[in-house]
Amino acid sequence: MSKPTFDMDAAIEALKAGKGLTGKDGILTPLIKQLTEAAMQAELEQHLENDEDSNRKNGSTPKIVKSAAGSFELNTPRDRAGTFEPQIVKKHQTHLTDELERKIIGLFALGTSYQDIRSHIEEIYGINVSNGTINAVTDKLxxxxxxWRERELERIYPIVWLDxxxxxxxxxxxxxxxxxxTILGLTVEGKKELLGLYxxxxxxxxxxxxVLTDLHNRGVKDILIACVDGLKGFPEAIESIxxxxxxxxxxxxxxxxxxxxVASKNQKAFMADLKCVYKAATLNAAETALDELDTKWGEKYPVVIKSWRNKWQTLSAYFKYPDYVRTAIYxxxxxxxxxxxxxxxxxTKGGFPNENxxxxxxxxxxxxASERWTHPVQNWNLTLSQLSIHFAGRLDDHIDL
Known part of the structure; x- marks a missing residue:
C-alpha cells in the first residue's frame, strides 16, 4: 500500500474556506509530516549504504511530535541492527524545531504568566504544554x-550606578x-552594561x-564615580576595594x-527652598542655600537638615562638573x-518559589532591556573629556584624546 501524499488540491480548498495554515488541524501539518518522514527515510538509506555489516530496514516506530504547525504522529524508520541514529528528529526528541521553545522563552521574557503562555501556545499552535514543560524550557536560561554572572568585565568603568x-x-x-x-556600568565607549545581579x-x-570583590575578581580594576542611593555600608566597602x-x-x-x-502642609514651600540647594550653579551657592534652608526649617525639621549636613560631601560631589556630567551622576x-x-x-507575581x-x-x-543600549549616552564625548581631566591619568590607557 502506498503512503498517503499531501493533497495540494484539498489544501487549496481548505485555504479558500479560511482554514488556518498552522495550529490544530492546520493545512500544512500533513505536508510537514510527509517531508520529515521522507527526510528521515533518506537518512536511513544513507546509513545503510555506509554500513559495512549486513543491515536493512526494519519498519518504523510512531511517536507524537510537536511543531509550530501543530502536533502529528511521526513514523520514525528503524534498521535491523539498531545502529541508525536519526539526526533530523533525534531519539526521544518530541519537538520538531526549537521554534516553540523560542516562543515560550519570548513570552516568558515579557512577564507572561505560565497560564497565559499555555493558552497562547494552545491558541496559535494547537499544542497543550504543561507548567512542567514551560519550567523546563525556561530553566535553559x-x-x-x-x-553571564561569571563573565569577564572591562578593566575600568567611568560611572557605575547601584540600586x-x-x-x-x-x-x-x-x-x-x-x-x-543591580549594578549598571557605563563603559569607556559610553554604553550601558549591566554588570551583575546580586x-x-x-x-x-x-x-x-x-559584591565589590566579585567585580574586582572579574576584571574591574577601577571605577571613577559610583552613584548610590545611600546604601548602608557601601562607602566603607568601596573604600577598601x-x-x-x-x-x-x-x-x-x-x-x-x-x-x-516634612508635614504635608509644608512640603511645597520646603521643596521650593530645597531646590535652591541641589539646583545651585556652584558649590558655594549650594552651601549658602543649605545654610538658608537650615535657618528657615532647621528648628522644625532638624532630622532632615542633619541628614543633608552629614552626607553633604557625597551629596555635593557633582557640583564640580558641568551640567552634562551632573545629569548623568546626580x-x-x-x-x-x-x-x-x-x-x-x-x-503579577506575588512571590517566587525559589531564587532561580x-x-x-x-x-x-x-x-x-539591553537590546536598546546600542548607542552612547548623550554628550558622552564631552563627559569623557571632563572625566579625563578630573581623574588625570586613570583613563589614559583606555581612550585616545
Whole structure:
C-alpha cells in the first residue's frame, strides 16, 4: 500500500474556506509530516549504504511530535541492527524545531504568566504544554545566567550606578523578602552594561564587600564615580576595594527620604527652598542655600537638615562638573529604568518559589532591556573629556584624546 501524499488540491480548498495554515488541524501539518518522514527515510538509506555489516530496514516506530504547525504522529524508520541514529528528529526528541521553545522563552521574557503562555501556545499552535514543560524550557536560561554572572568585565568603568529592588522568595515553607542589587556600568565607549545581579537578605558593609570583590575578581580594576542611593555600608566597602572611587549619593533618593519627615502642609514651600540647594550653579551657592534652608526649617525639621549636613560631601560631589556630567551622576535614574523593566515582568507575581525562578525572569528582562543600549549616552564625548581631566591619568590607557 502506498503512503498517503499531501493533497495540494484539498489544501487549496481548505485555504479558500479560511482554514488556518498552522495550529490544530492546520493545512500544512500533513505536508510537514510527509517531508520529515521522507527526510528521515533518506537518512536511513544513507546509513545503510555506509554500513559495512549486513543491515536493512526494519519498519518504523510512531511517536507524537510537536511543531509550530501543530502536533502529528511521526513514523520514525528503524534498521535491523539498531545502529541508525536519526539526526533530523533525534531519539526521544518530541519537538520538531526549537521554534516553540523560542516562543515560550519570548513570552516568558515579557512577564507572561505560565497560564497565559499555555493558552497562547494552545491558541496559535494547537499544542497543550504543561507548567512542567514551560519550567523546563525556561530553566535553559539558567546556564546562560550563570555564564553571564561569571563573565569577564572591562578593566575600568567611568560611572557605575547601584540600586536595589525587593522581592518575596519562598524559603523553608515561608516567604521572606530579599533584595536584588543591580549594578549598571557605563563603559569607556559610553554604553550601558549591566554588570551583575546580586541577591541578599541583608545589606551592609560585609555584603557590599562581597559584591565589590566579585567585580574586582572579574576584571574591574577601577571605577571613577559610583552613584548610590545611600546604601548602608557601601562607602566603607568601596573604600577598601576601590579607594580612589568618588562617591555620589543620589539626590532624588535624598529628597524622597527628606519629604517623609516634612508635614504635608509644608512640603511645597520646603521643596521650593530645597531646590535652591541641589539646583545651585556652584558649590558655594549650594552651601549658602543649605545654610538658608537650615535657618528657615532647621528648628522644625532638624532630622532632615542633619541628614543633608552629614552626607553633604557625597551629596555635593557633582557640583564640580558641568551640567552634562551632573545629569548623568546626580541620580540613579539609569539603574531605576532597569528596575522599571523588572517590575513590568514581575507585577503579577506575588512571590517566587525559589531564587532561580526570580533570577531567570530578571535575566530574560535584562536581555530585552539591553537590546536598546546600542548607542552612547548623550554628550558622552564631552563627559569623557571632563572625566579625563578630573581623574588625570586613570583613563589614559583606555581612550585616545
Amino acid at each position: 539558567l546556564p546562560e545566567l550563570h555564564a 536595589a529592588i525587593h522581592y518575596k522568595i519562598k524559603e523553608n515553607g515561608r516567604f521572606i523578602t530579599k533584595a536584588v542589587y 541577591l541578599s537578605e541583608h545589606e551592609g558593609a560585609h555584603h557590599w564587600l562581597t 576601590y579607594p580612589k572611587t568618588e562617591l555620589q549619593h543620589c539626590i532624588i533618593h535624598q529628597i524622597r527620604n527628606s519629604l517623609k519627615y 541620580t540613579t535614574n539609569a539603574v531605576e529604568a532597569v528596575h522599571r523593566q523588572f517590575r513590568k515582568l514581575t507585577k 525562578s526570580l533570577l531567570k525572569l530578571l535575566y530574560a528582562g535584562m536581555l530585552q
